[in-house]
Amino acid sequence: MRPLAFVTGGSSGIGFELAQQLAQHGHDVVISGRADRVHDAAAALRGHGGEAWAVQVDLGTHEGVEEFWSFVAGLERPLEVACLNVGIGIGGAFADADLDAELELIAVNVTGTVHLAKRVVHAMLPQGRGRILVTSSISALQPTPYETVYGPSKAFGFSFAESLREELRESGISVTALLPGATNSEFHHTAGMDDTVFGDDSWKNDQAEVARQGYEALMRGDDHVIGGDDATRQQVEENRELTEVQKAEKHAAMARPS
Template sequence: MASTPRPLAVITGASSGIGLELARLAAADQHDLIIAADDAAIENAAESLRATGVSVEARQVDLSSRSGADAFSSFVQSKGRPVDVLVANAGRGLGKGFLDQDLDAALKVVDTNITGTISLIHSIGKDMRARNAGRILITGSIAGFIPGSYQAVYNGTKSFLNSFSFALRNELKDTAISVTCLMPGPTDTRFFEHADMLDTEVGQAEKDDPADVAKVGWEAMKKGEGDIVAGWKNKLQTVMANITPAPLLARQHEKMAAPGTAKQ
């Protein structure tokens, strides 16, 4: 008798941090994996995940463009398997004042966090809708609730993703497809190093464990919840952001994200 195939999870930004931890949780739940990231470490991640006994295919791909996202979607679809879980986690940050940033680097943040993400969801989401089954987990951020002085582009992209996830969930409310938005706060990954923010207060501050953040998001997705903020401090910050005037939020963000604010 042929064995029942495992469900398939597609996870982007899975070479490290929250994405890798989400992949580990998917593997622990006996999902086969297709994982992607824009760096060569994705192969190391795949090797570690294969040790759990599930099938893992890895792709090093630039998801900051429509063509890169389409190529990855085509690769996934070429496997001829339904995607049970899509985790749109790939993301990029950038510190310093907007006018001091390299414009190409700033646009890369927009294209990675928004263009690639919605392109992938559009492609795989249509397949989910056609068979009326599937779960989508989007990594947003509590940064999306706060005008991000010295992270203006990044916070703006996360505001988009938070909003997009709520809207998509509503559009799919009469289907069997769930959409969940995971909203972490500062997390102990290489994000701040890559964003050139190690000289900032937030870059040096204590951060959440990515394994804990991933678990919160994965469990919320399995329950079909619409959104989840990881960590009680982040939940409190989100509540306060909803009642605090935007100019004050921008000044508060400046104190923790401006270059040179790291405590000596």
């Protein structure tokens, strides 16, 4: 039987490409998405010769996370790979942004990740094996003005992954954080950032390449990997030399609406 994996936010972008990597490398894959298109995405994944299931749920709600987990657990197979990838962004000044939208971001990116990780860890511990990927961001490494709630949510994901990894070190379960640089998915458009430097797809990383890097780091059991090209890795290195104030100024210049 093919190993079982899941990818949240697997209907598009980096998540769909992660699911493609897993399907191409012999996994059966469960994906989640909030919109109808998650069913088409699952159908495309079946083209790799394995099984793929779509679960259409809102992972920003307690019930949605439980429904997704019930589906995975209901397959009654060992869960080998869990990609906690779903995430949303919100651009614009904090003073202007809608509070409910910001709380929804925290519900999806932070609360939902913790909730699902709890179910995953409890399932994998008795197996004595498993691989967990948390999609964070290079935003985790810097202040993110004009994405003032998003960046901290990704910093949570990075720290959560590194912390959990250490706790699970002797358990046979690896935890890997994927930190993509800006990537050419729908993410910035959905976040309302078309009128920023991030609205221009031409310079951004390729979502398939970012997912390939994430998949390979996951399979090696690395603690984290930067997702993207040489320029992205260089940006991370250069940022190490800057103060938080300097990094904030730099990010503001790119994320501020024009």
